[in-house]
Amino acid sequence: MSLIHTWACFLLWVSLATQDKTPDVAVTCFVSKECVLPCSFTPGSKETVEWFRQDVVVYKYERDNDDDDDDDDDDDDDDSSEEHYRHEQIAGRASIFPHLISRGNATLILRGSGLKDRGTYRCHVSTSKGEHNAKVIVKVEAPIQGLSLELTRLSGYEEMKCTVRNVFPAPRVTWATEPPTFEDLRPITRMLADKQGLYTVDSRLKRLNGQPDLIYICKVTTSYGGPTWTTSLREREIRGTQGKDLTIPCYAPPYLNDPFLHWSFSNGEDLSHILTFDSRSGHSVFSPPWNNHVELDGFRVPFGDGSLRLMDPKHSEHTGSYSCVFSVPYNTHTERTDVTIDGPVGERSTSEAPSYWWIVGLVIAALVLVMAGMLAYLKMRGSTSKARNDPEEVTELHLVKDSAADRNLNESSCLTTGGTNGQSGTQLT
Numbered sequence: 001m002s003l004i005h006t007w008a009c010f011l012l013w014v015s016l017a018t019q020d021k022t023p024d025v026a027v028t029c030f031v032s033k034e035c036v037l038p039c040s041f042t043p044g045s046k047e048t049v050e051w052f053r054q055d056v057v058v059y060k061y062e063r064d065n066d067d068d069d070d071d072d073d074d075d076d077d078d079d080s081s082e083e084h085y086r087h088e089q090i091a092g093r094a095s096i097f098p099h100l101i102s103r104g105n106a107t108l109i110l111r112g113s114g115l116k117d118r119g120t121y122r123c124h125v126s127t128s129k130g131e132h133n134a135k136v137i138v139k140v141e142a143p144i145q146g147l148s149l150e151l152t153r154l155s156g157y158e159e160m161k162c163t164v165r166n167v168f169p170a171p172r173v174t175w176a177t178e179p180p181t182f183e184d185l186r187p188i189t190r191m192l193a194d195k196q197g198l199y200t201v202d203s204r205l206k207r208l209n210g211q212p213d214l215i216y217i218c219k220v221t222t223s224y225g226g227p228t229w230t231t232s233l234r235e236r237e238i239r240g241t242q243g244k245d246l247t248i249p250c251y252a253p254p255y256l257n258d259p260f261l262h263w264s265f266s267n268g269e270d271l272s273h274i275l276t277f278d279s280r281s282g283h284s285v286f287s288p289p290w291n292n293h294v295e296l297d298g299f300r301v302p303f304g305d306g307s308l309r310l311m312d313p314k315h316s317e318h319t320g321s322y323s324c325v326f327s328v329p330y331n332t333h334t335e336r337t338d339v340t341i342d343g344p345v346g347e348r349s350t351s352e353a354p355s356y357w358w359i360v361g362l363v364i365a366a367l368v369l370v371m372a373g374m375l376a377y378l379k380m381r382g383s384t385s386k387a388r389n390d391p392e393e394v395t396e397l398h399l400v401k402d403s404a405a406d407r408n409l410n411e412s413s414c415l416t417t418g419g420t421n422g423q424s425g426t427q428l429t
Helices: 001-018 071-078 356-429
Strands: 025-030 034-036 048-053 056-063 083-084 109-110 120-127 131-143 148-152 158-166 171-176 188-193 200-208 215-221 229-241 246-248 260-266 271-278 283-286 294-296 308-310 318-330 331-342
Touching: 025 034, 034 131, 148 229, 158 171, 158 215, 158 229, 171 200, 200 215, 229 246, 246 331, 271 294
Parallel strands: 025 131, 229 331
Antiparallel strands: 034 109, 048 056, 048 120, 056 083, 120 131, 148 158, 158 200, 171 215, 188 200, 215 229, 246 308, 260 271, 260 318, 271 283, 294 308, 318 331
16 A cells, blocks of 8 residues: 555646646747737636746736626726736837736737747746646747749849748758759859848859750759749840730640639830739729730630730730749749741831941942052052162163273274374474
8 A cells, every 4th residue: 555655646746746837839930920828727816927038027917907708808907907018129018918917818919020039938827726837948040932043144244043032940952953953053042131030131143155045954852841932034036027926935844733824015114914824713804995806715724735926916016025934833934935026028117227228338338448458459569660770770870971981992092093193293394
């Protein structure tokens, strides 16, 4: 009997020691939203509720009214209870439901939660029937609200830019292509935290050369194990002829099932809505005046074909950028097509006229260069001929001078000879 009595006492002691113990509760709150910290206890009277954060009192509530009637509680709480904010960090943001205290509910409501509210909280309730303690582990997260993916040329070359803003904790960004490529994808990802600790992520991937029809896929995940967000983009260019129907292609990746489809148009200034189509309901909405110029096969959309048929297109009205967006929860796919509508055969648009004028200008410039070359050639040839004639004139001048000198010499010789003969005759005489 003594052994049984001992075991009975031990079990009673364990029961008394653990009857007011509750397991720790983990709560995930979102930035700027209300955060609910649960706390339940055995109702009594003269309740005192204290909330601790890291063993520091941040909120205190005292109730002295012994009346347990709900209606009386609502009327008397203003006169017989007090709320105290012991921590300026949550001052004015924390509250409980006084009319629920008598029912054993001391849940704390924290409005406008932020990253500074993370930590371990403890609920301590003292009543006429005893005390109660409970721990609440609070995590604060800023979930992904959406991704954007665009083609940019700000770096001097074409690159895909994937952006996500105001998230916490810092997410992980990965890239892929469809179809897969054998080239290594080397994105550059930057993460910047603001004053509140929220991250803005900018990830850029250089567009691969020689593969214009690739789908670029950006995936973002968080360490809290939330859903993976995916966005993808394909860019293309096509040409059409005025008055001739044109099909603008748009195909969703295979991982999008029953997507919602949205078509829009931009001519560089304004963005206009063309149509929307819900694959699940089969309901479509066309915006005027596009309802008279476009056609969509709704039976193909659930299978990923959202191609748009443009009827009787006009150069001035329908040349521009067309975007189709497939979307399901946490996933979007965009196909952006630059469409150029040429004028009909035999008609030259003003934009095409300069292409012929520059050809004429090029021919004129070539003729001018040829004439200038010919003039330069003739001038050089004349200079060469003159240079060749100069030595002959000098030689003839020297020959003339030599002949004159010889004549003078001969005349002088004749005069000298005659004189001598006279002198000799005189002497002989």
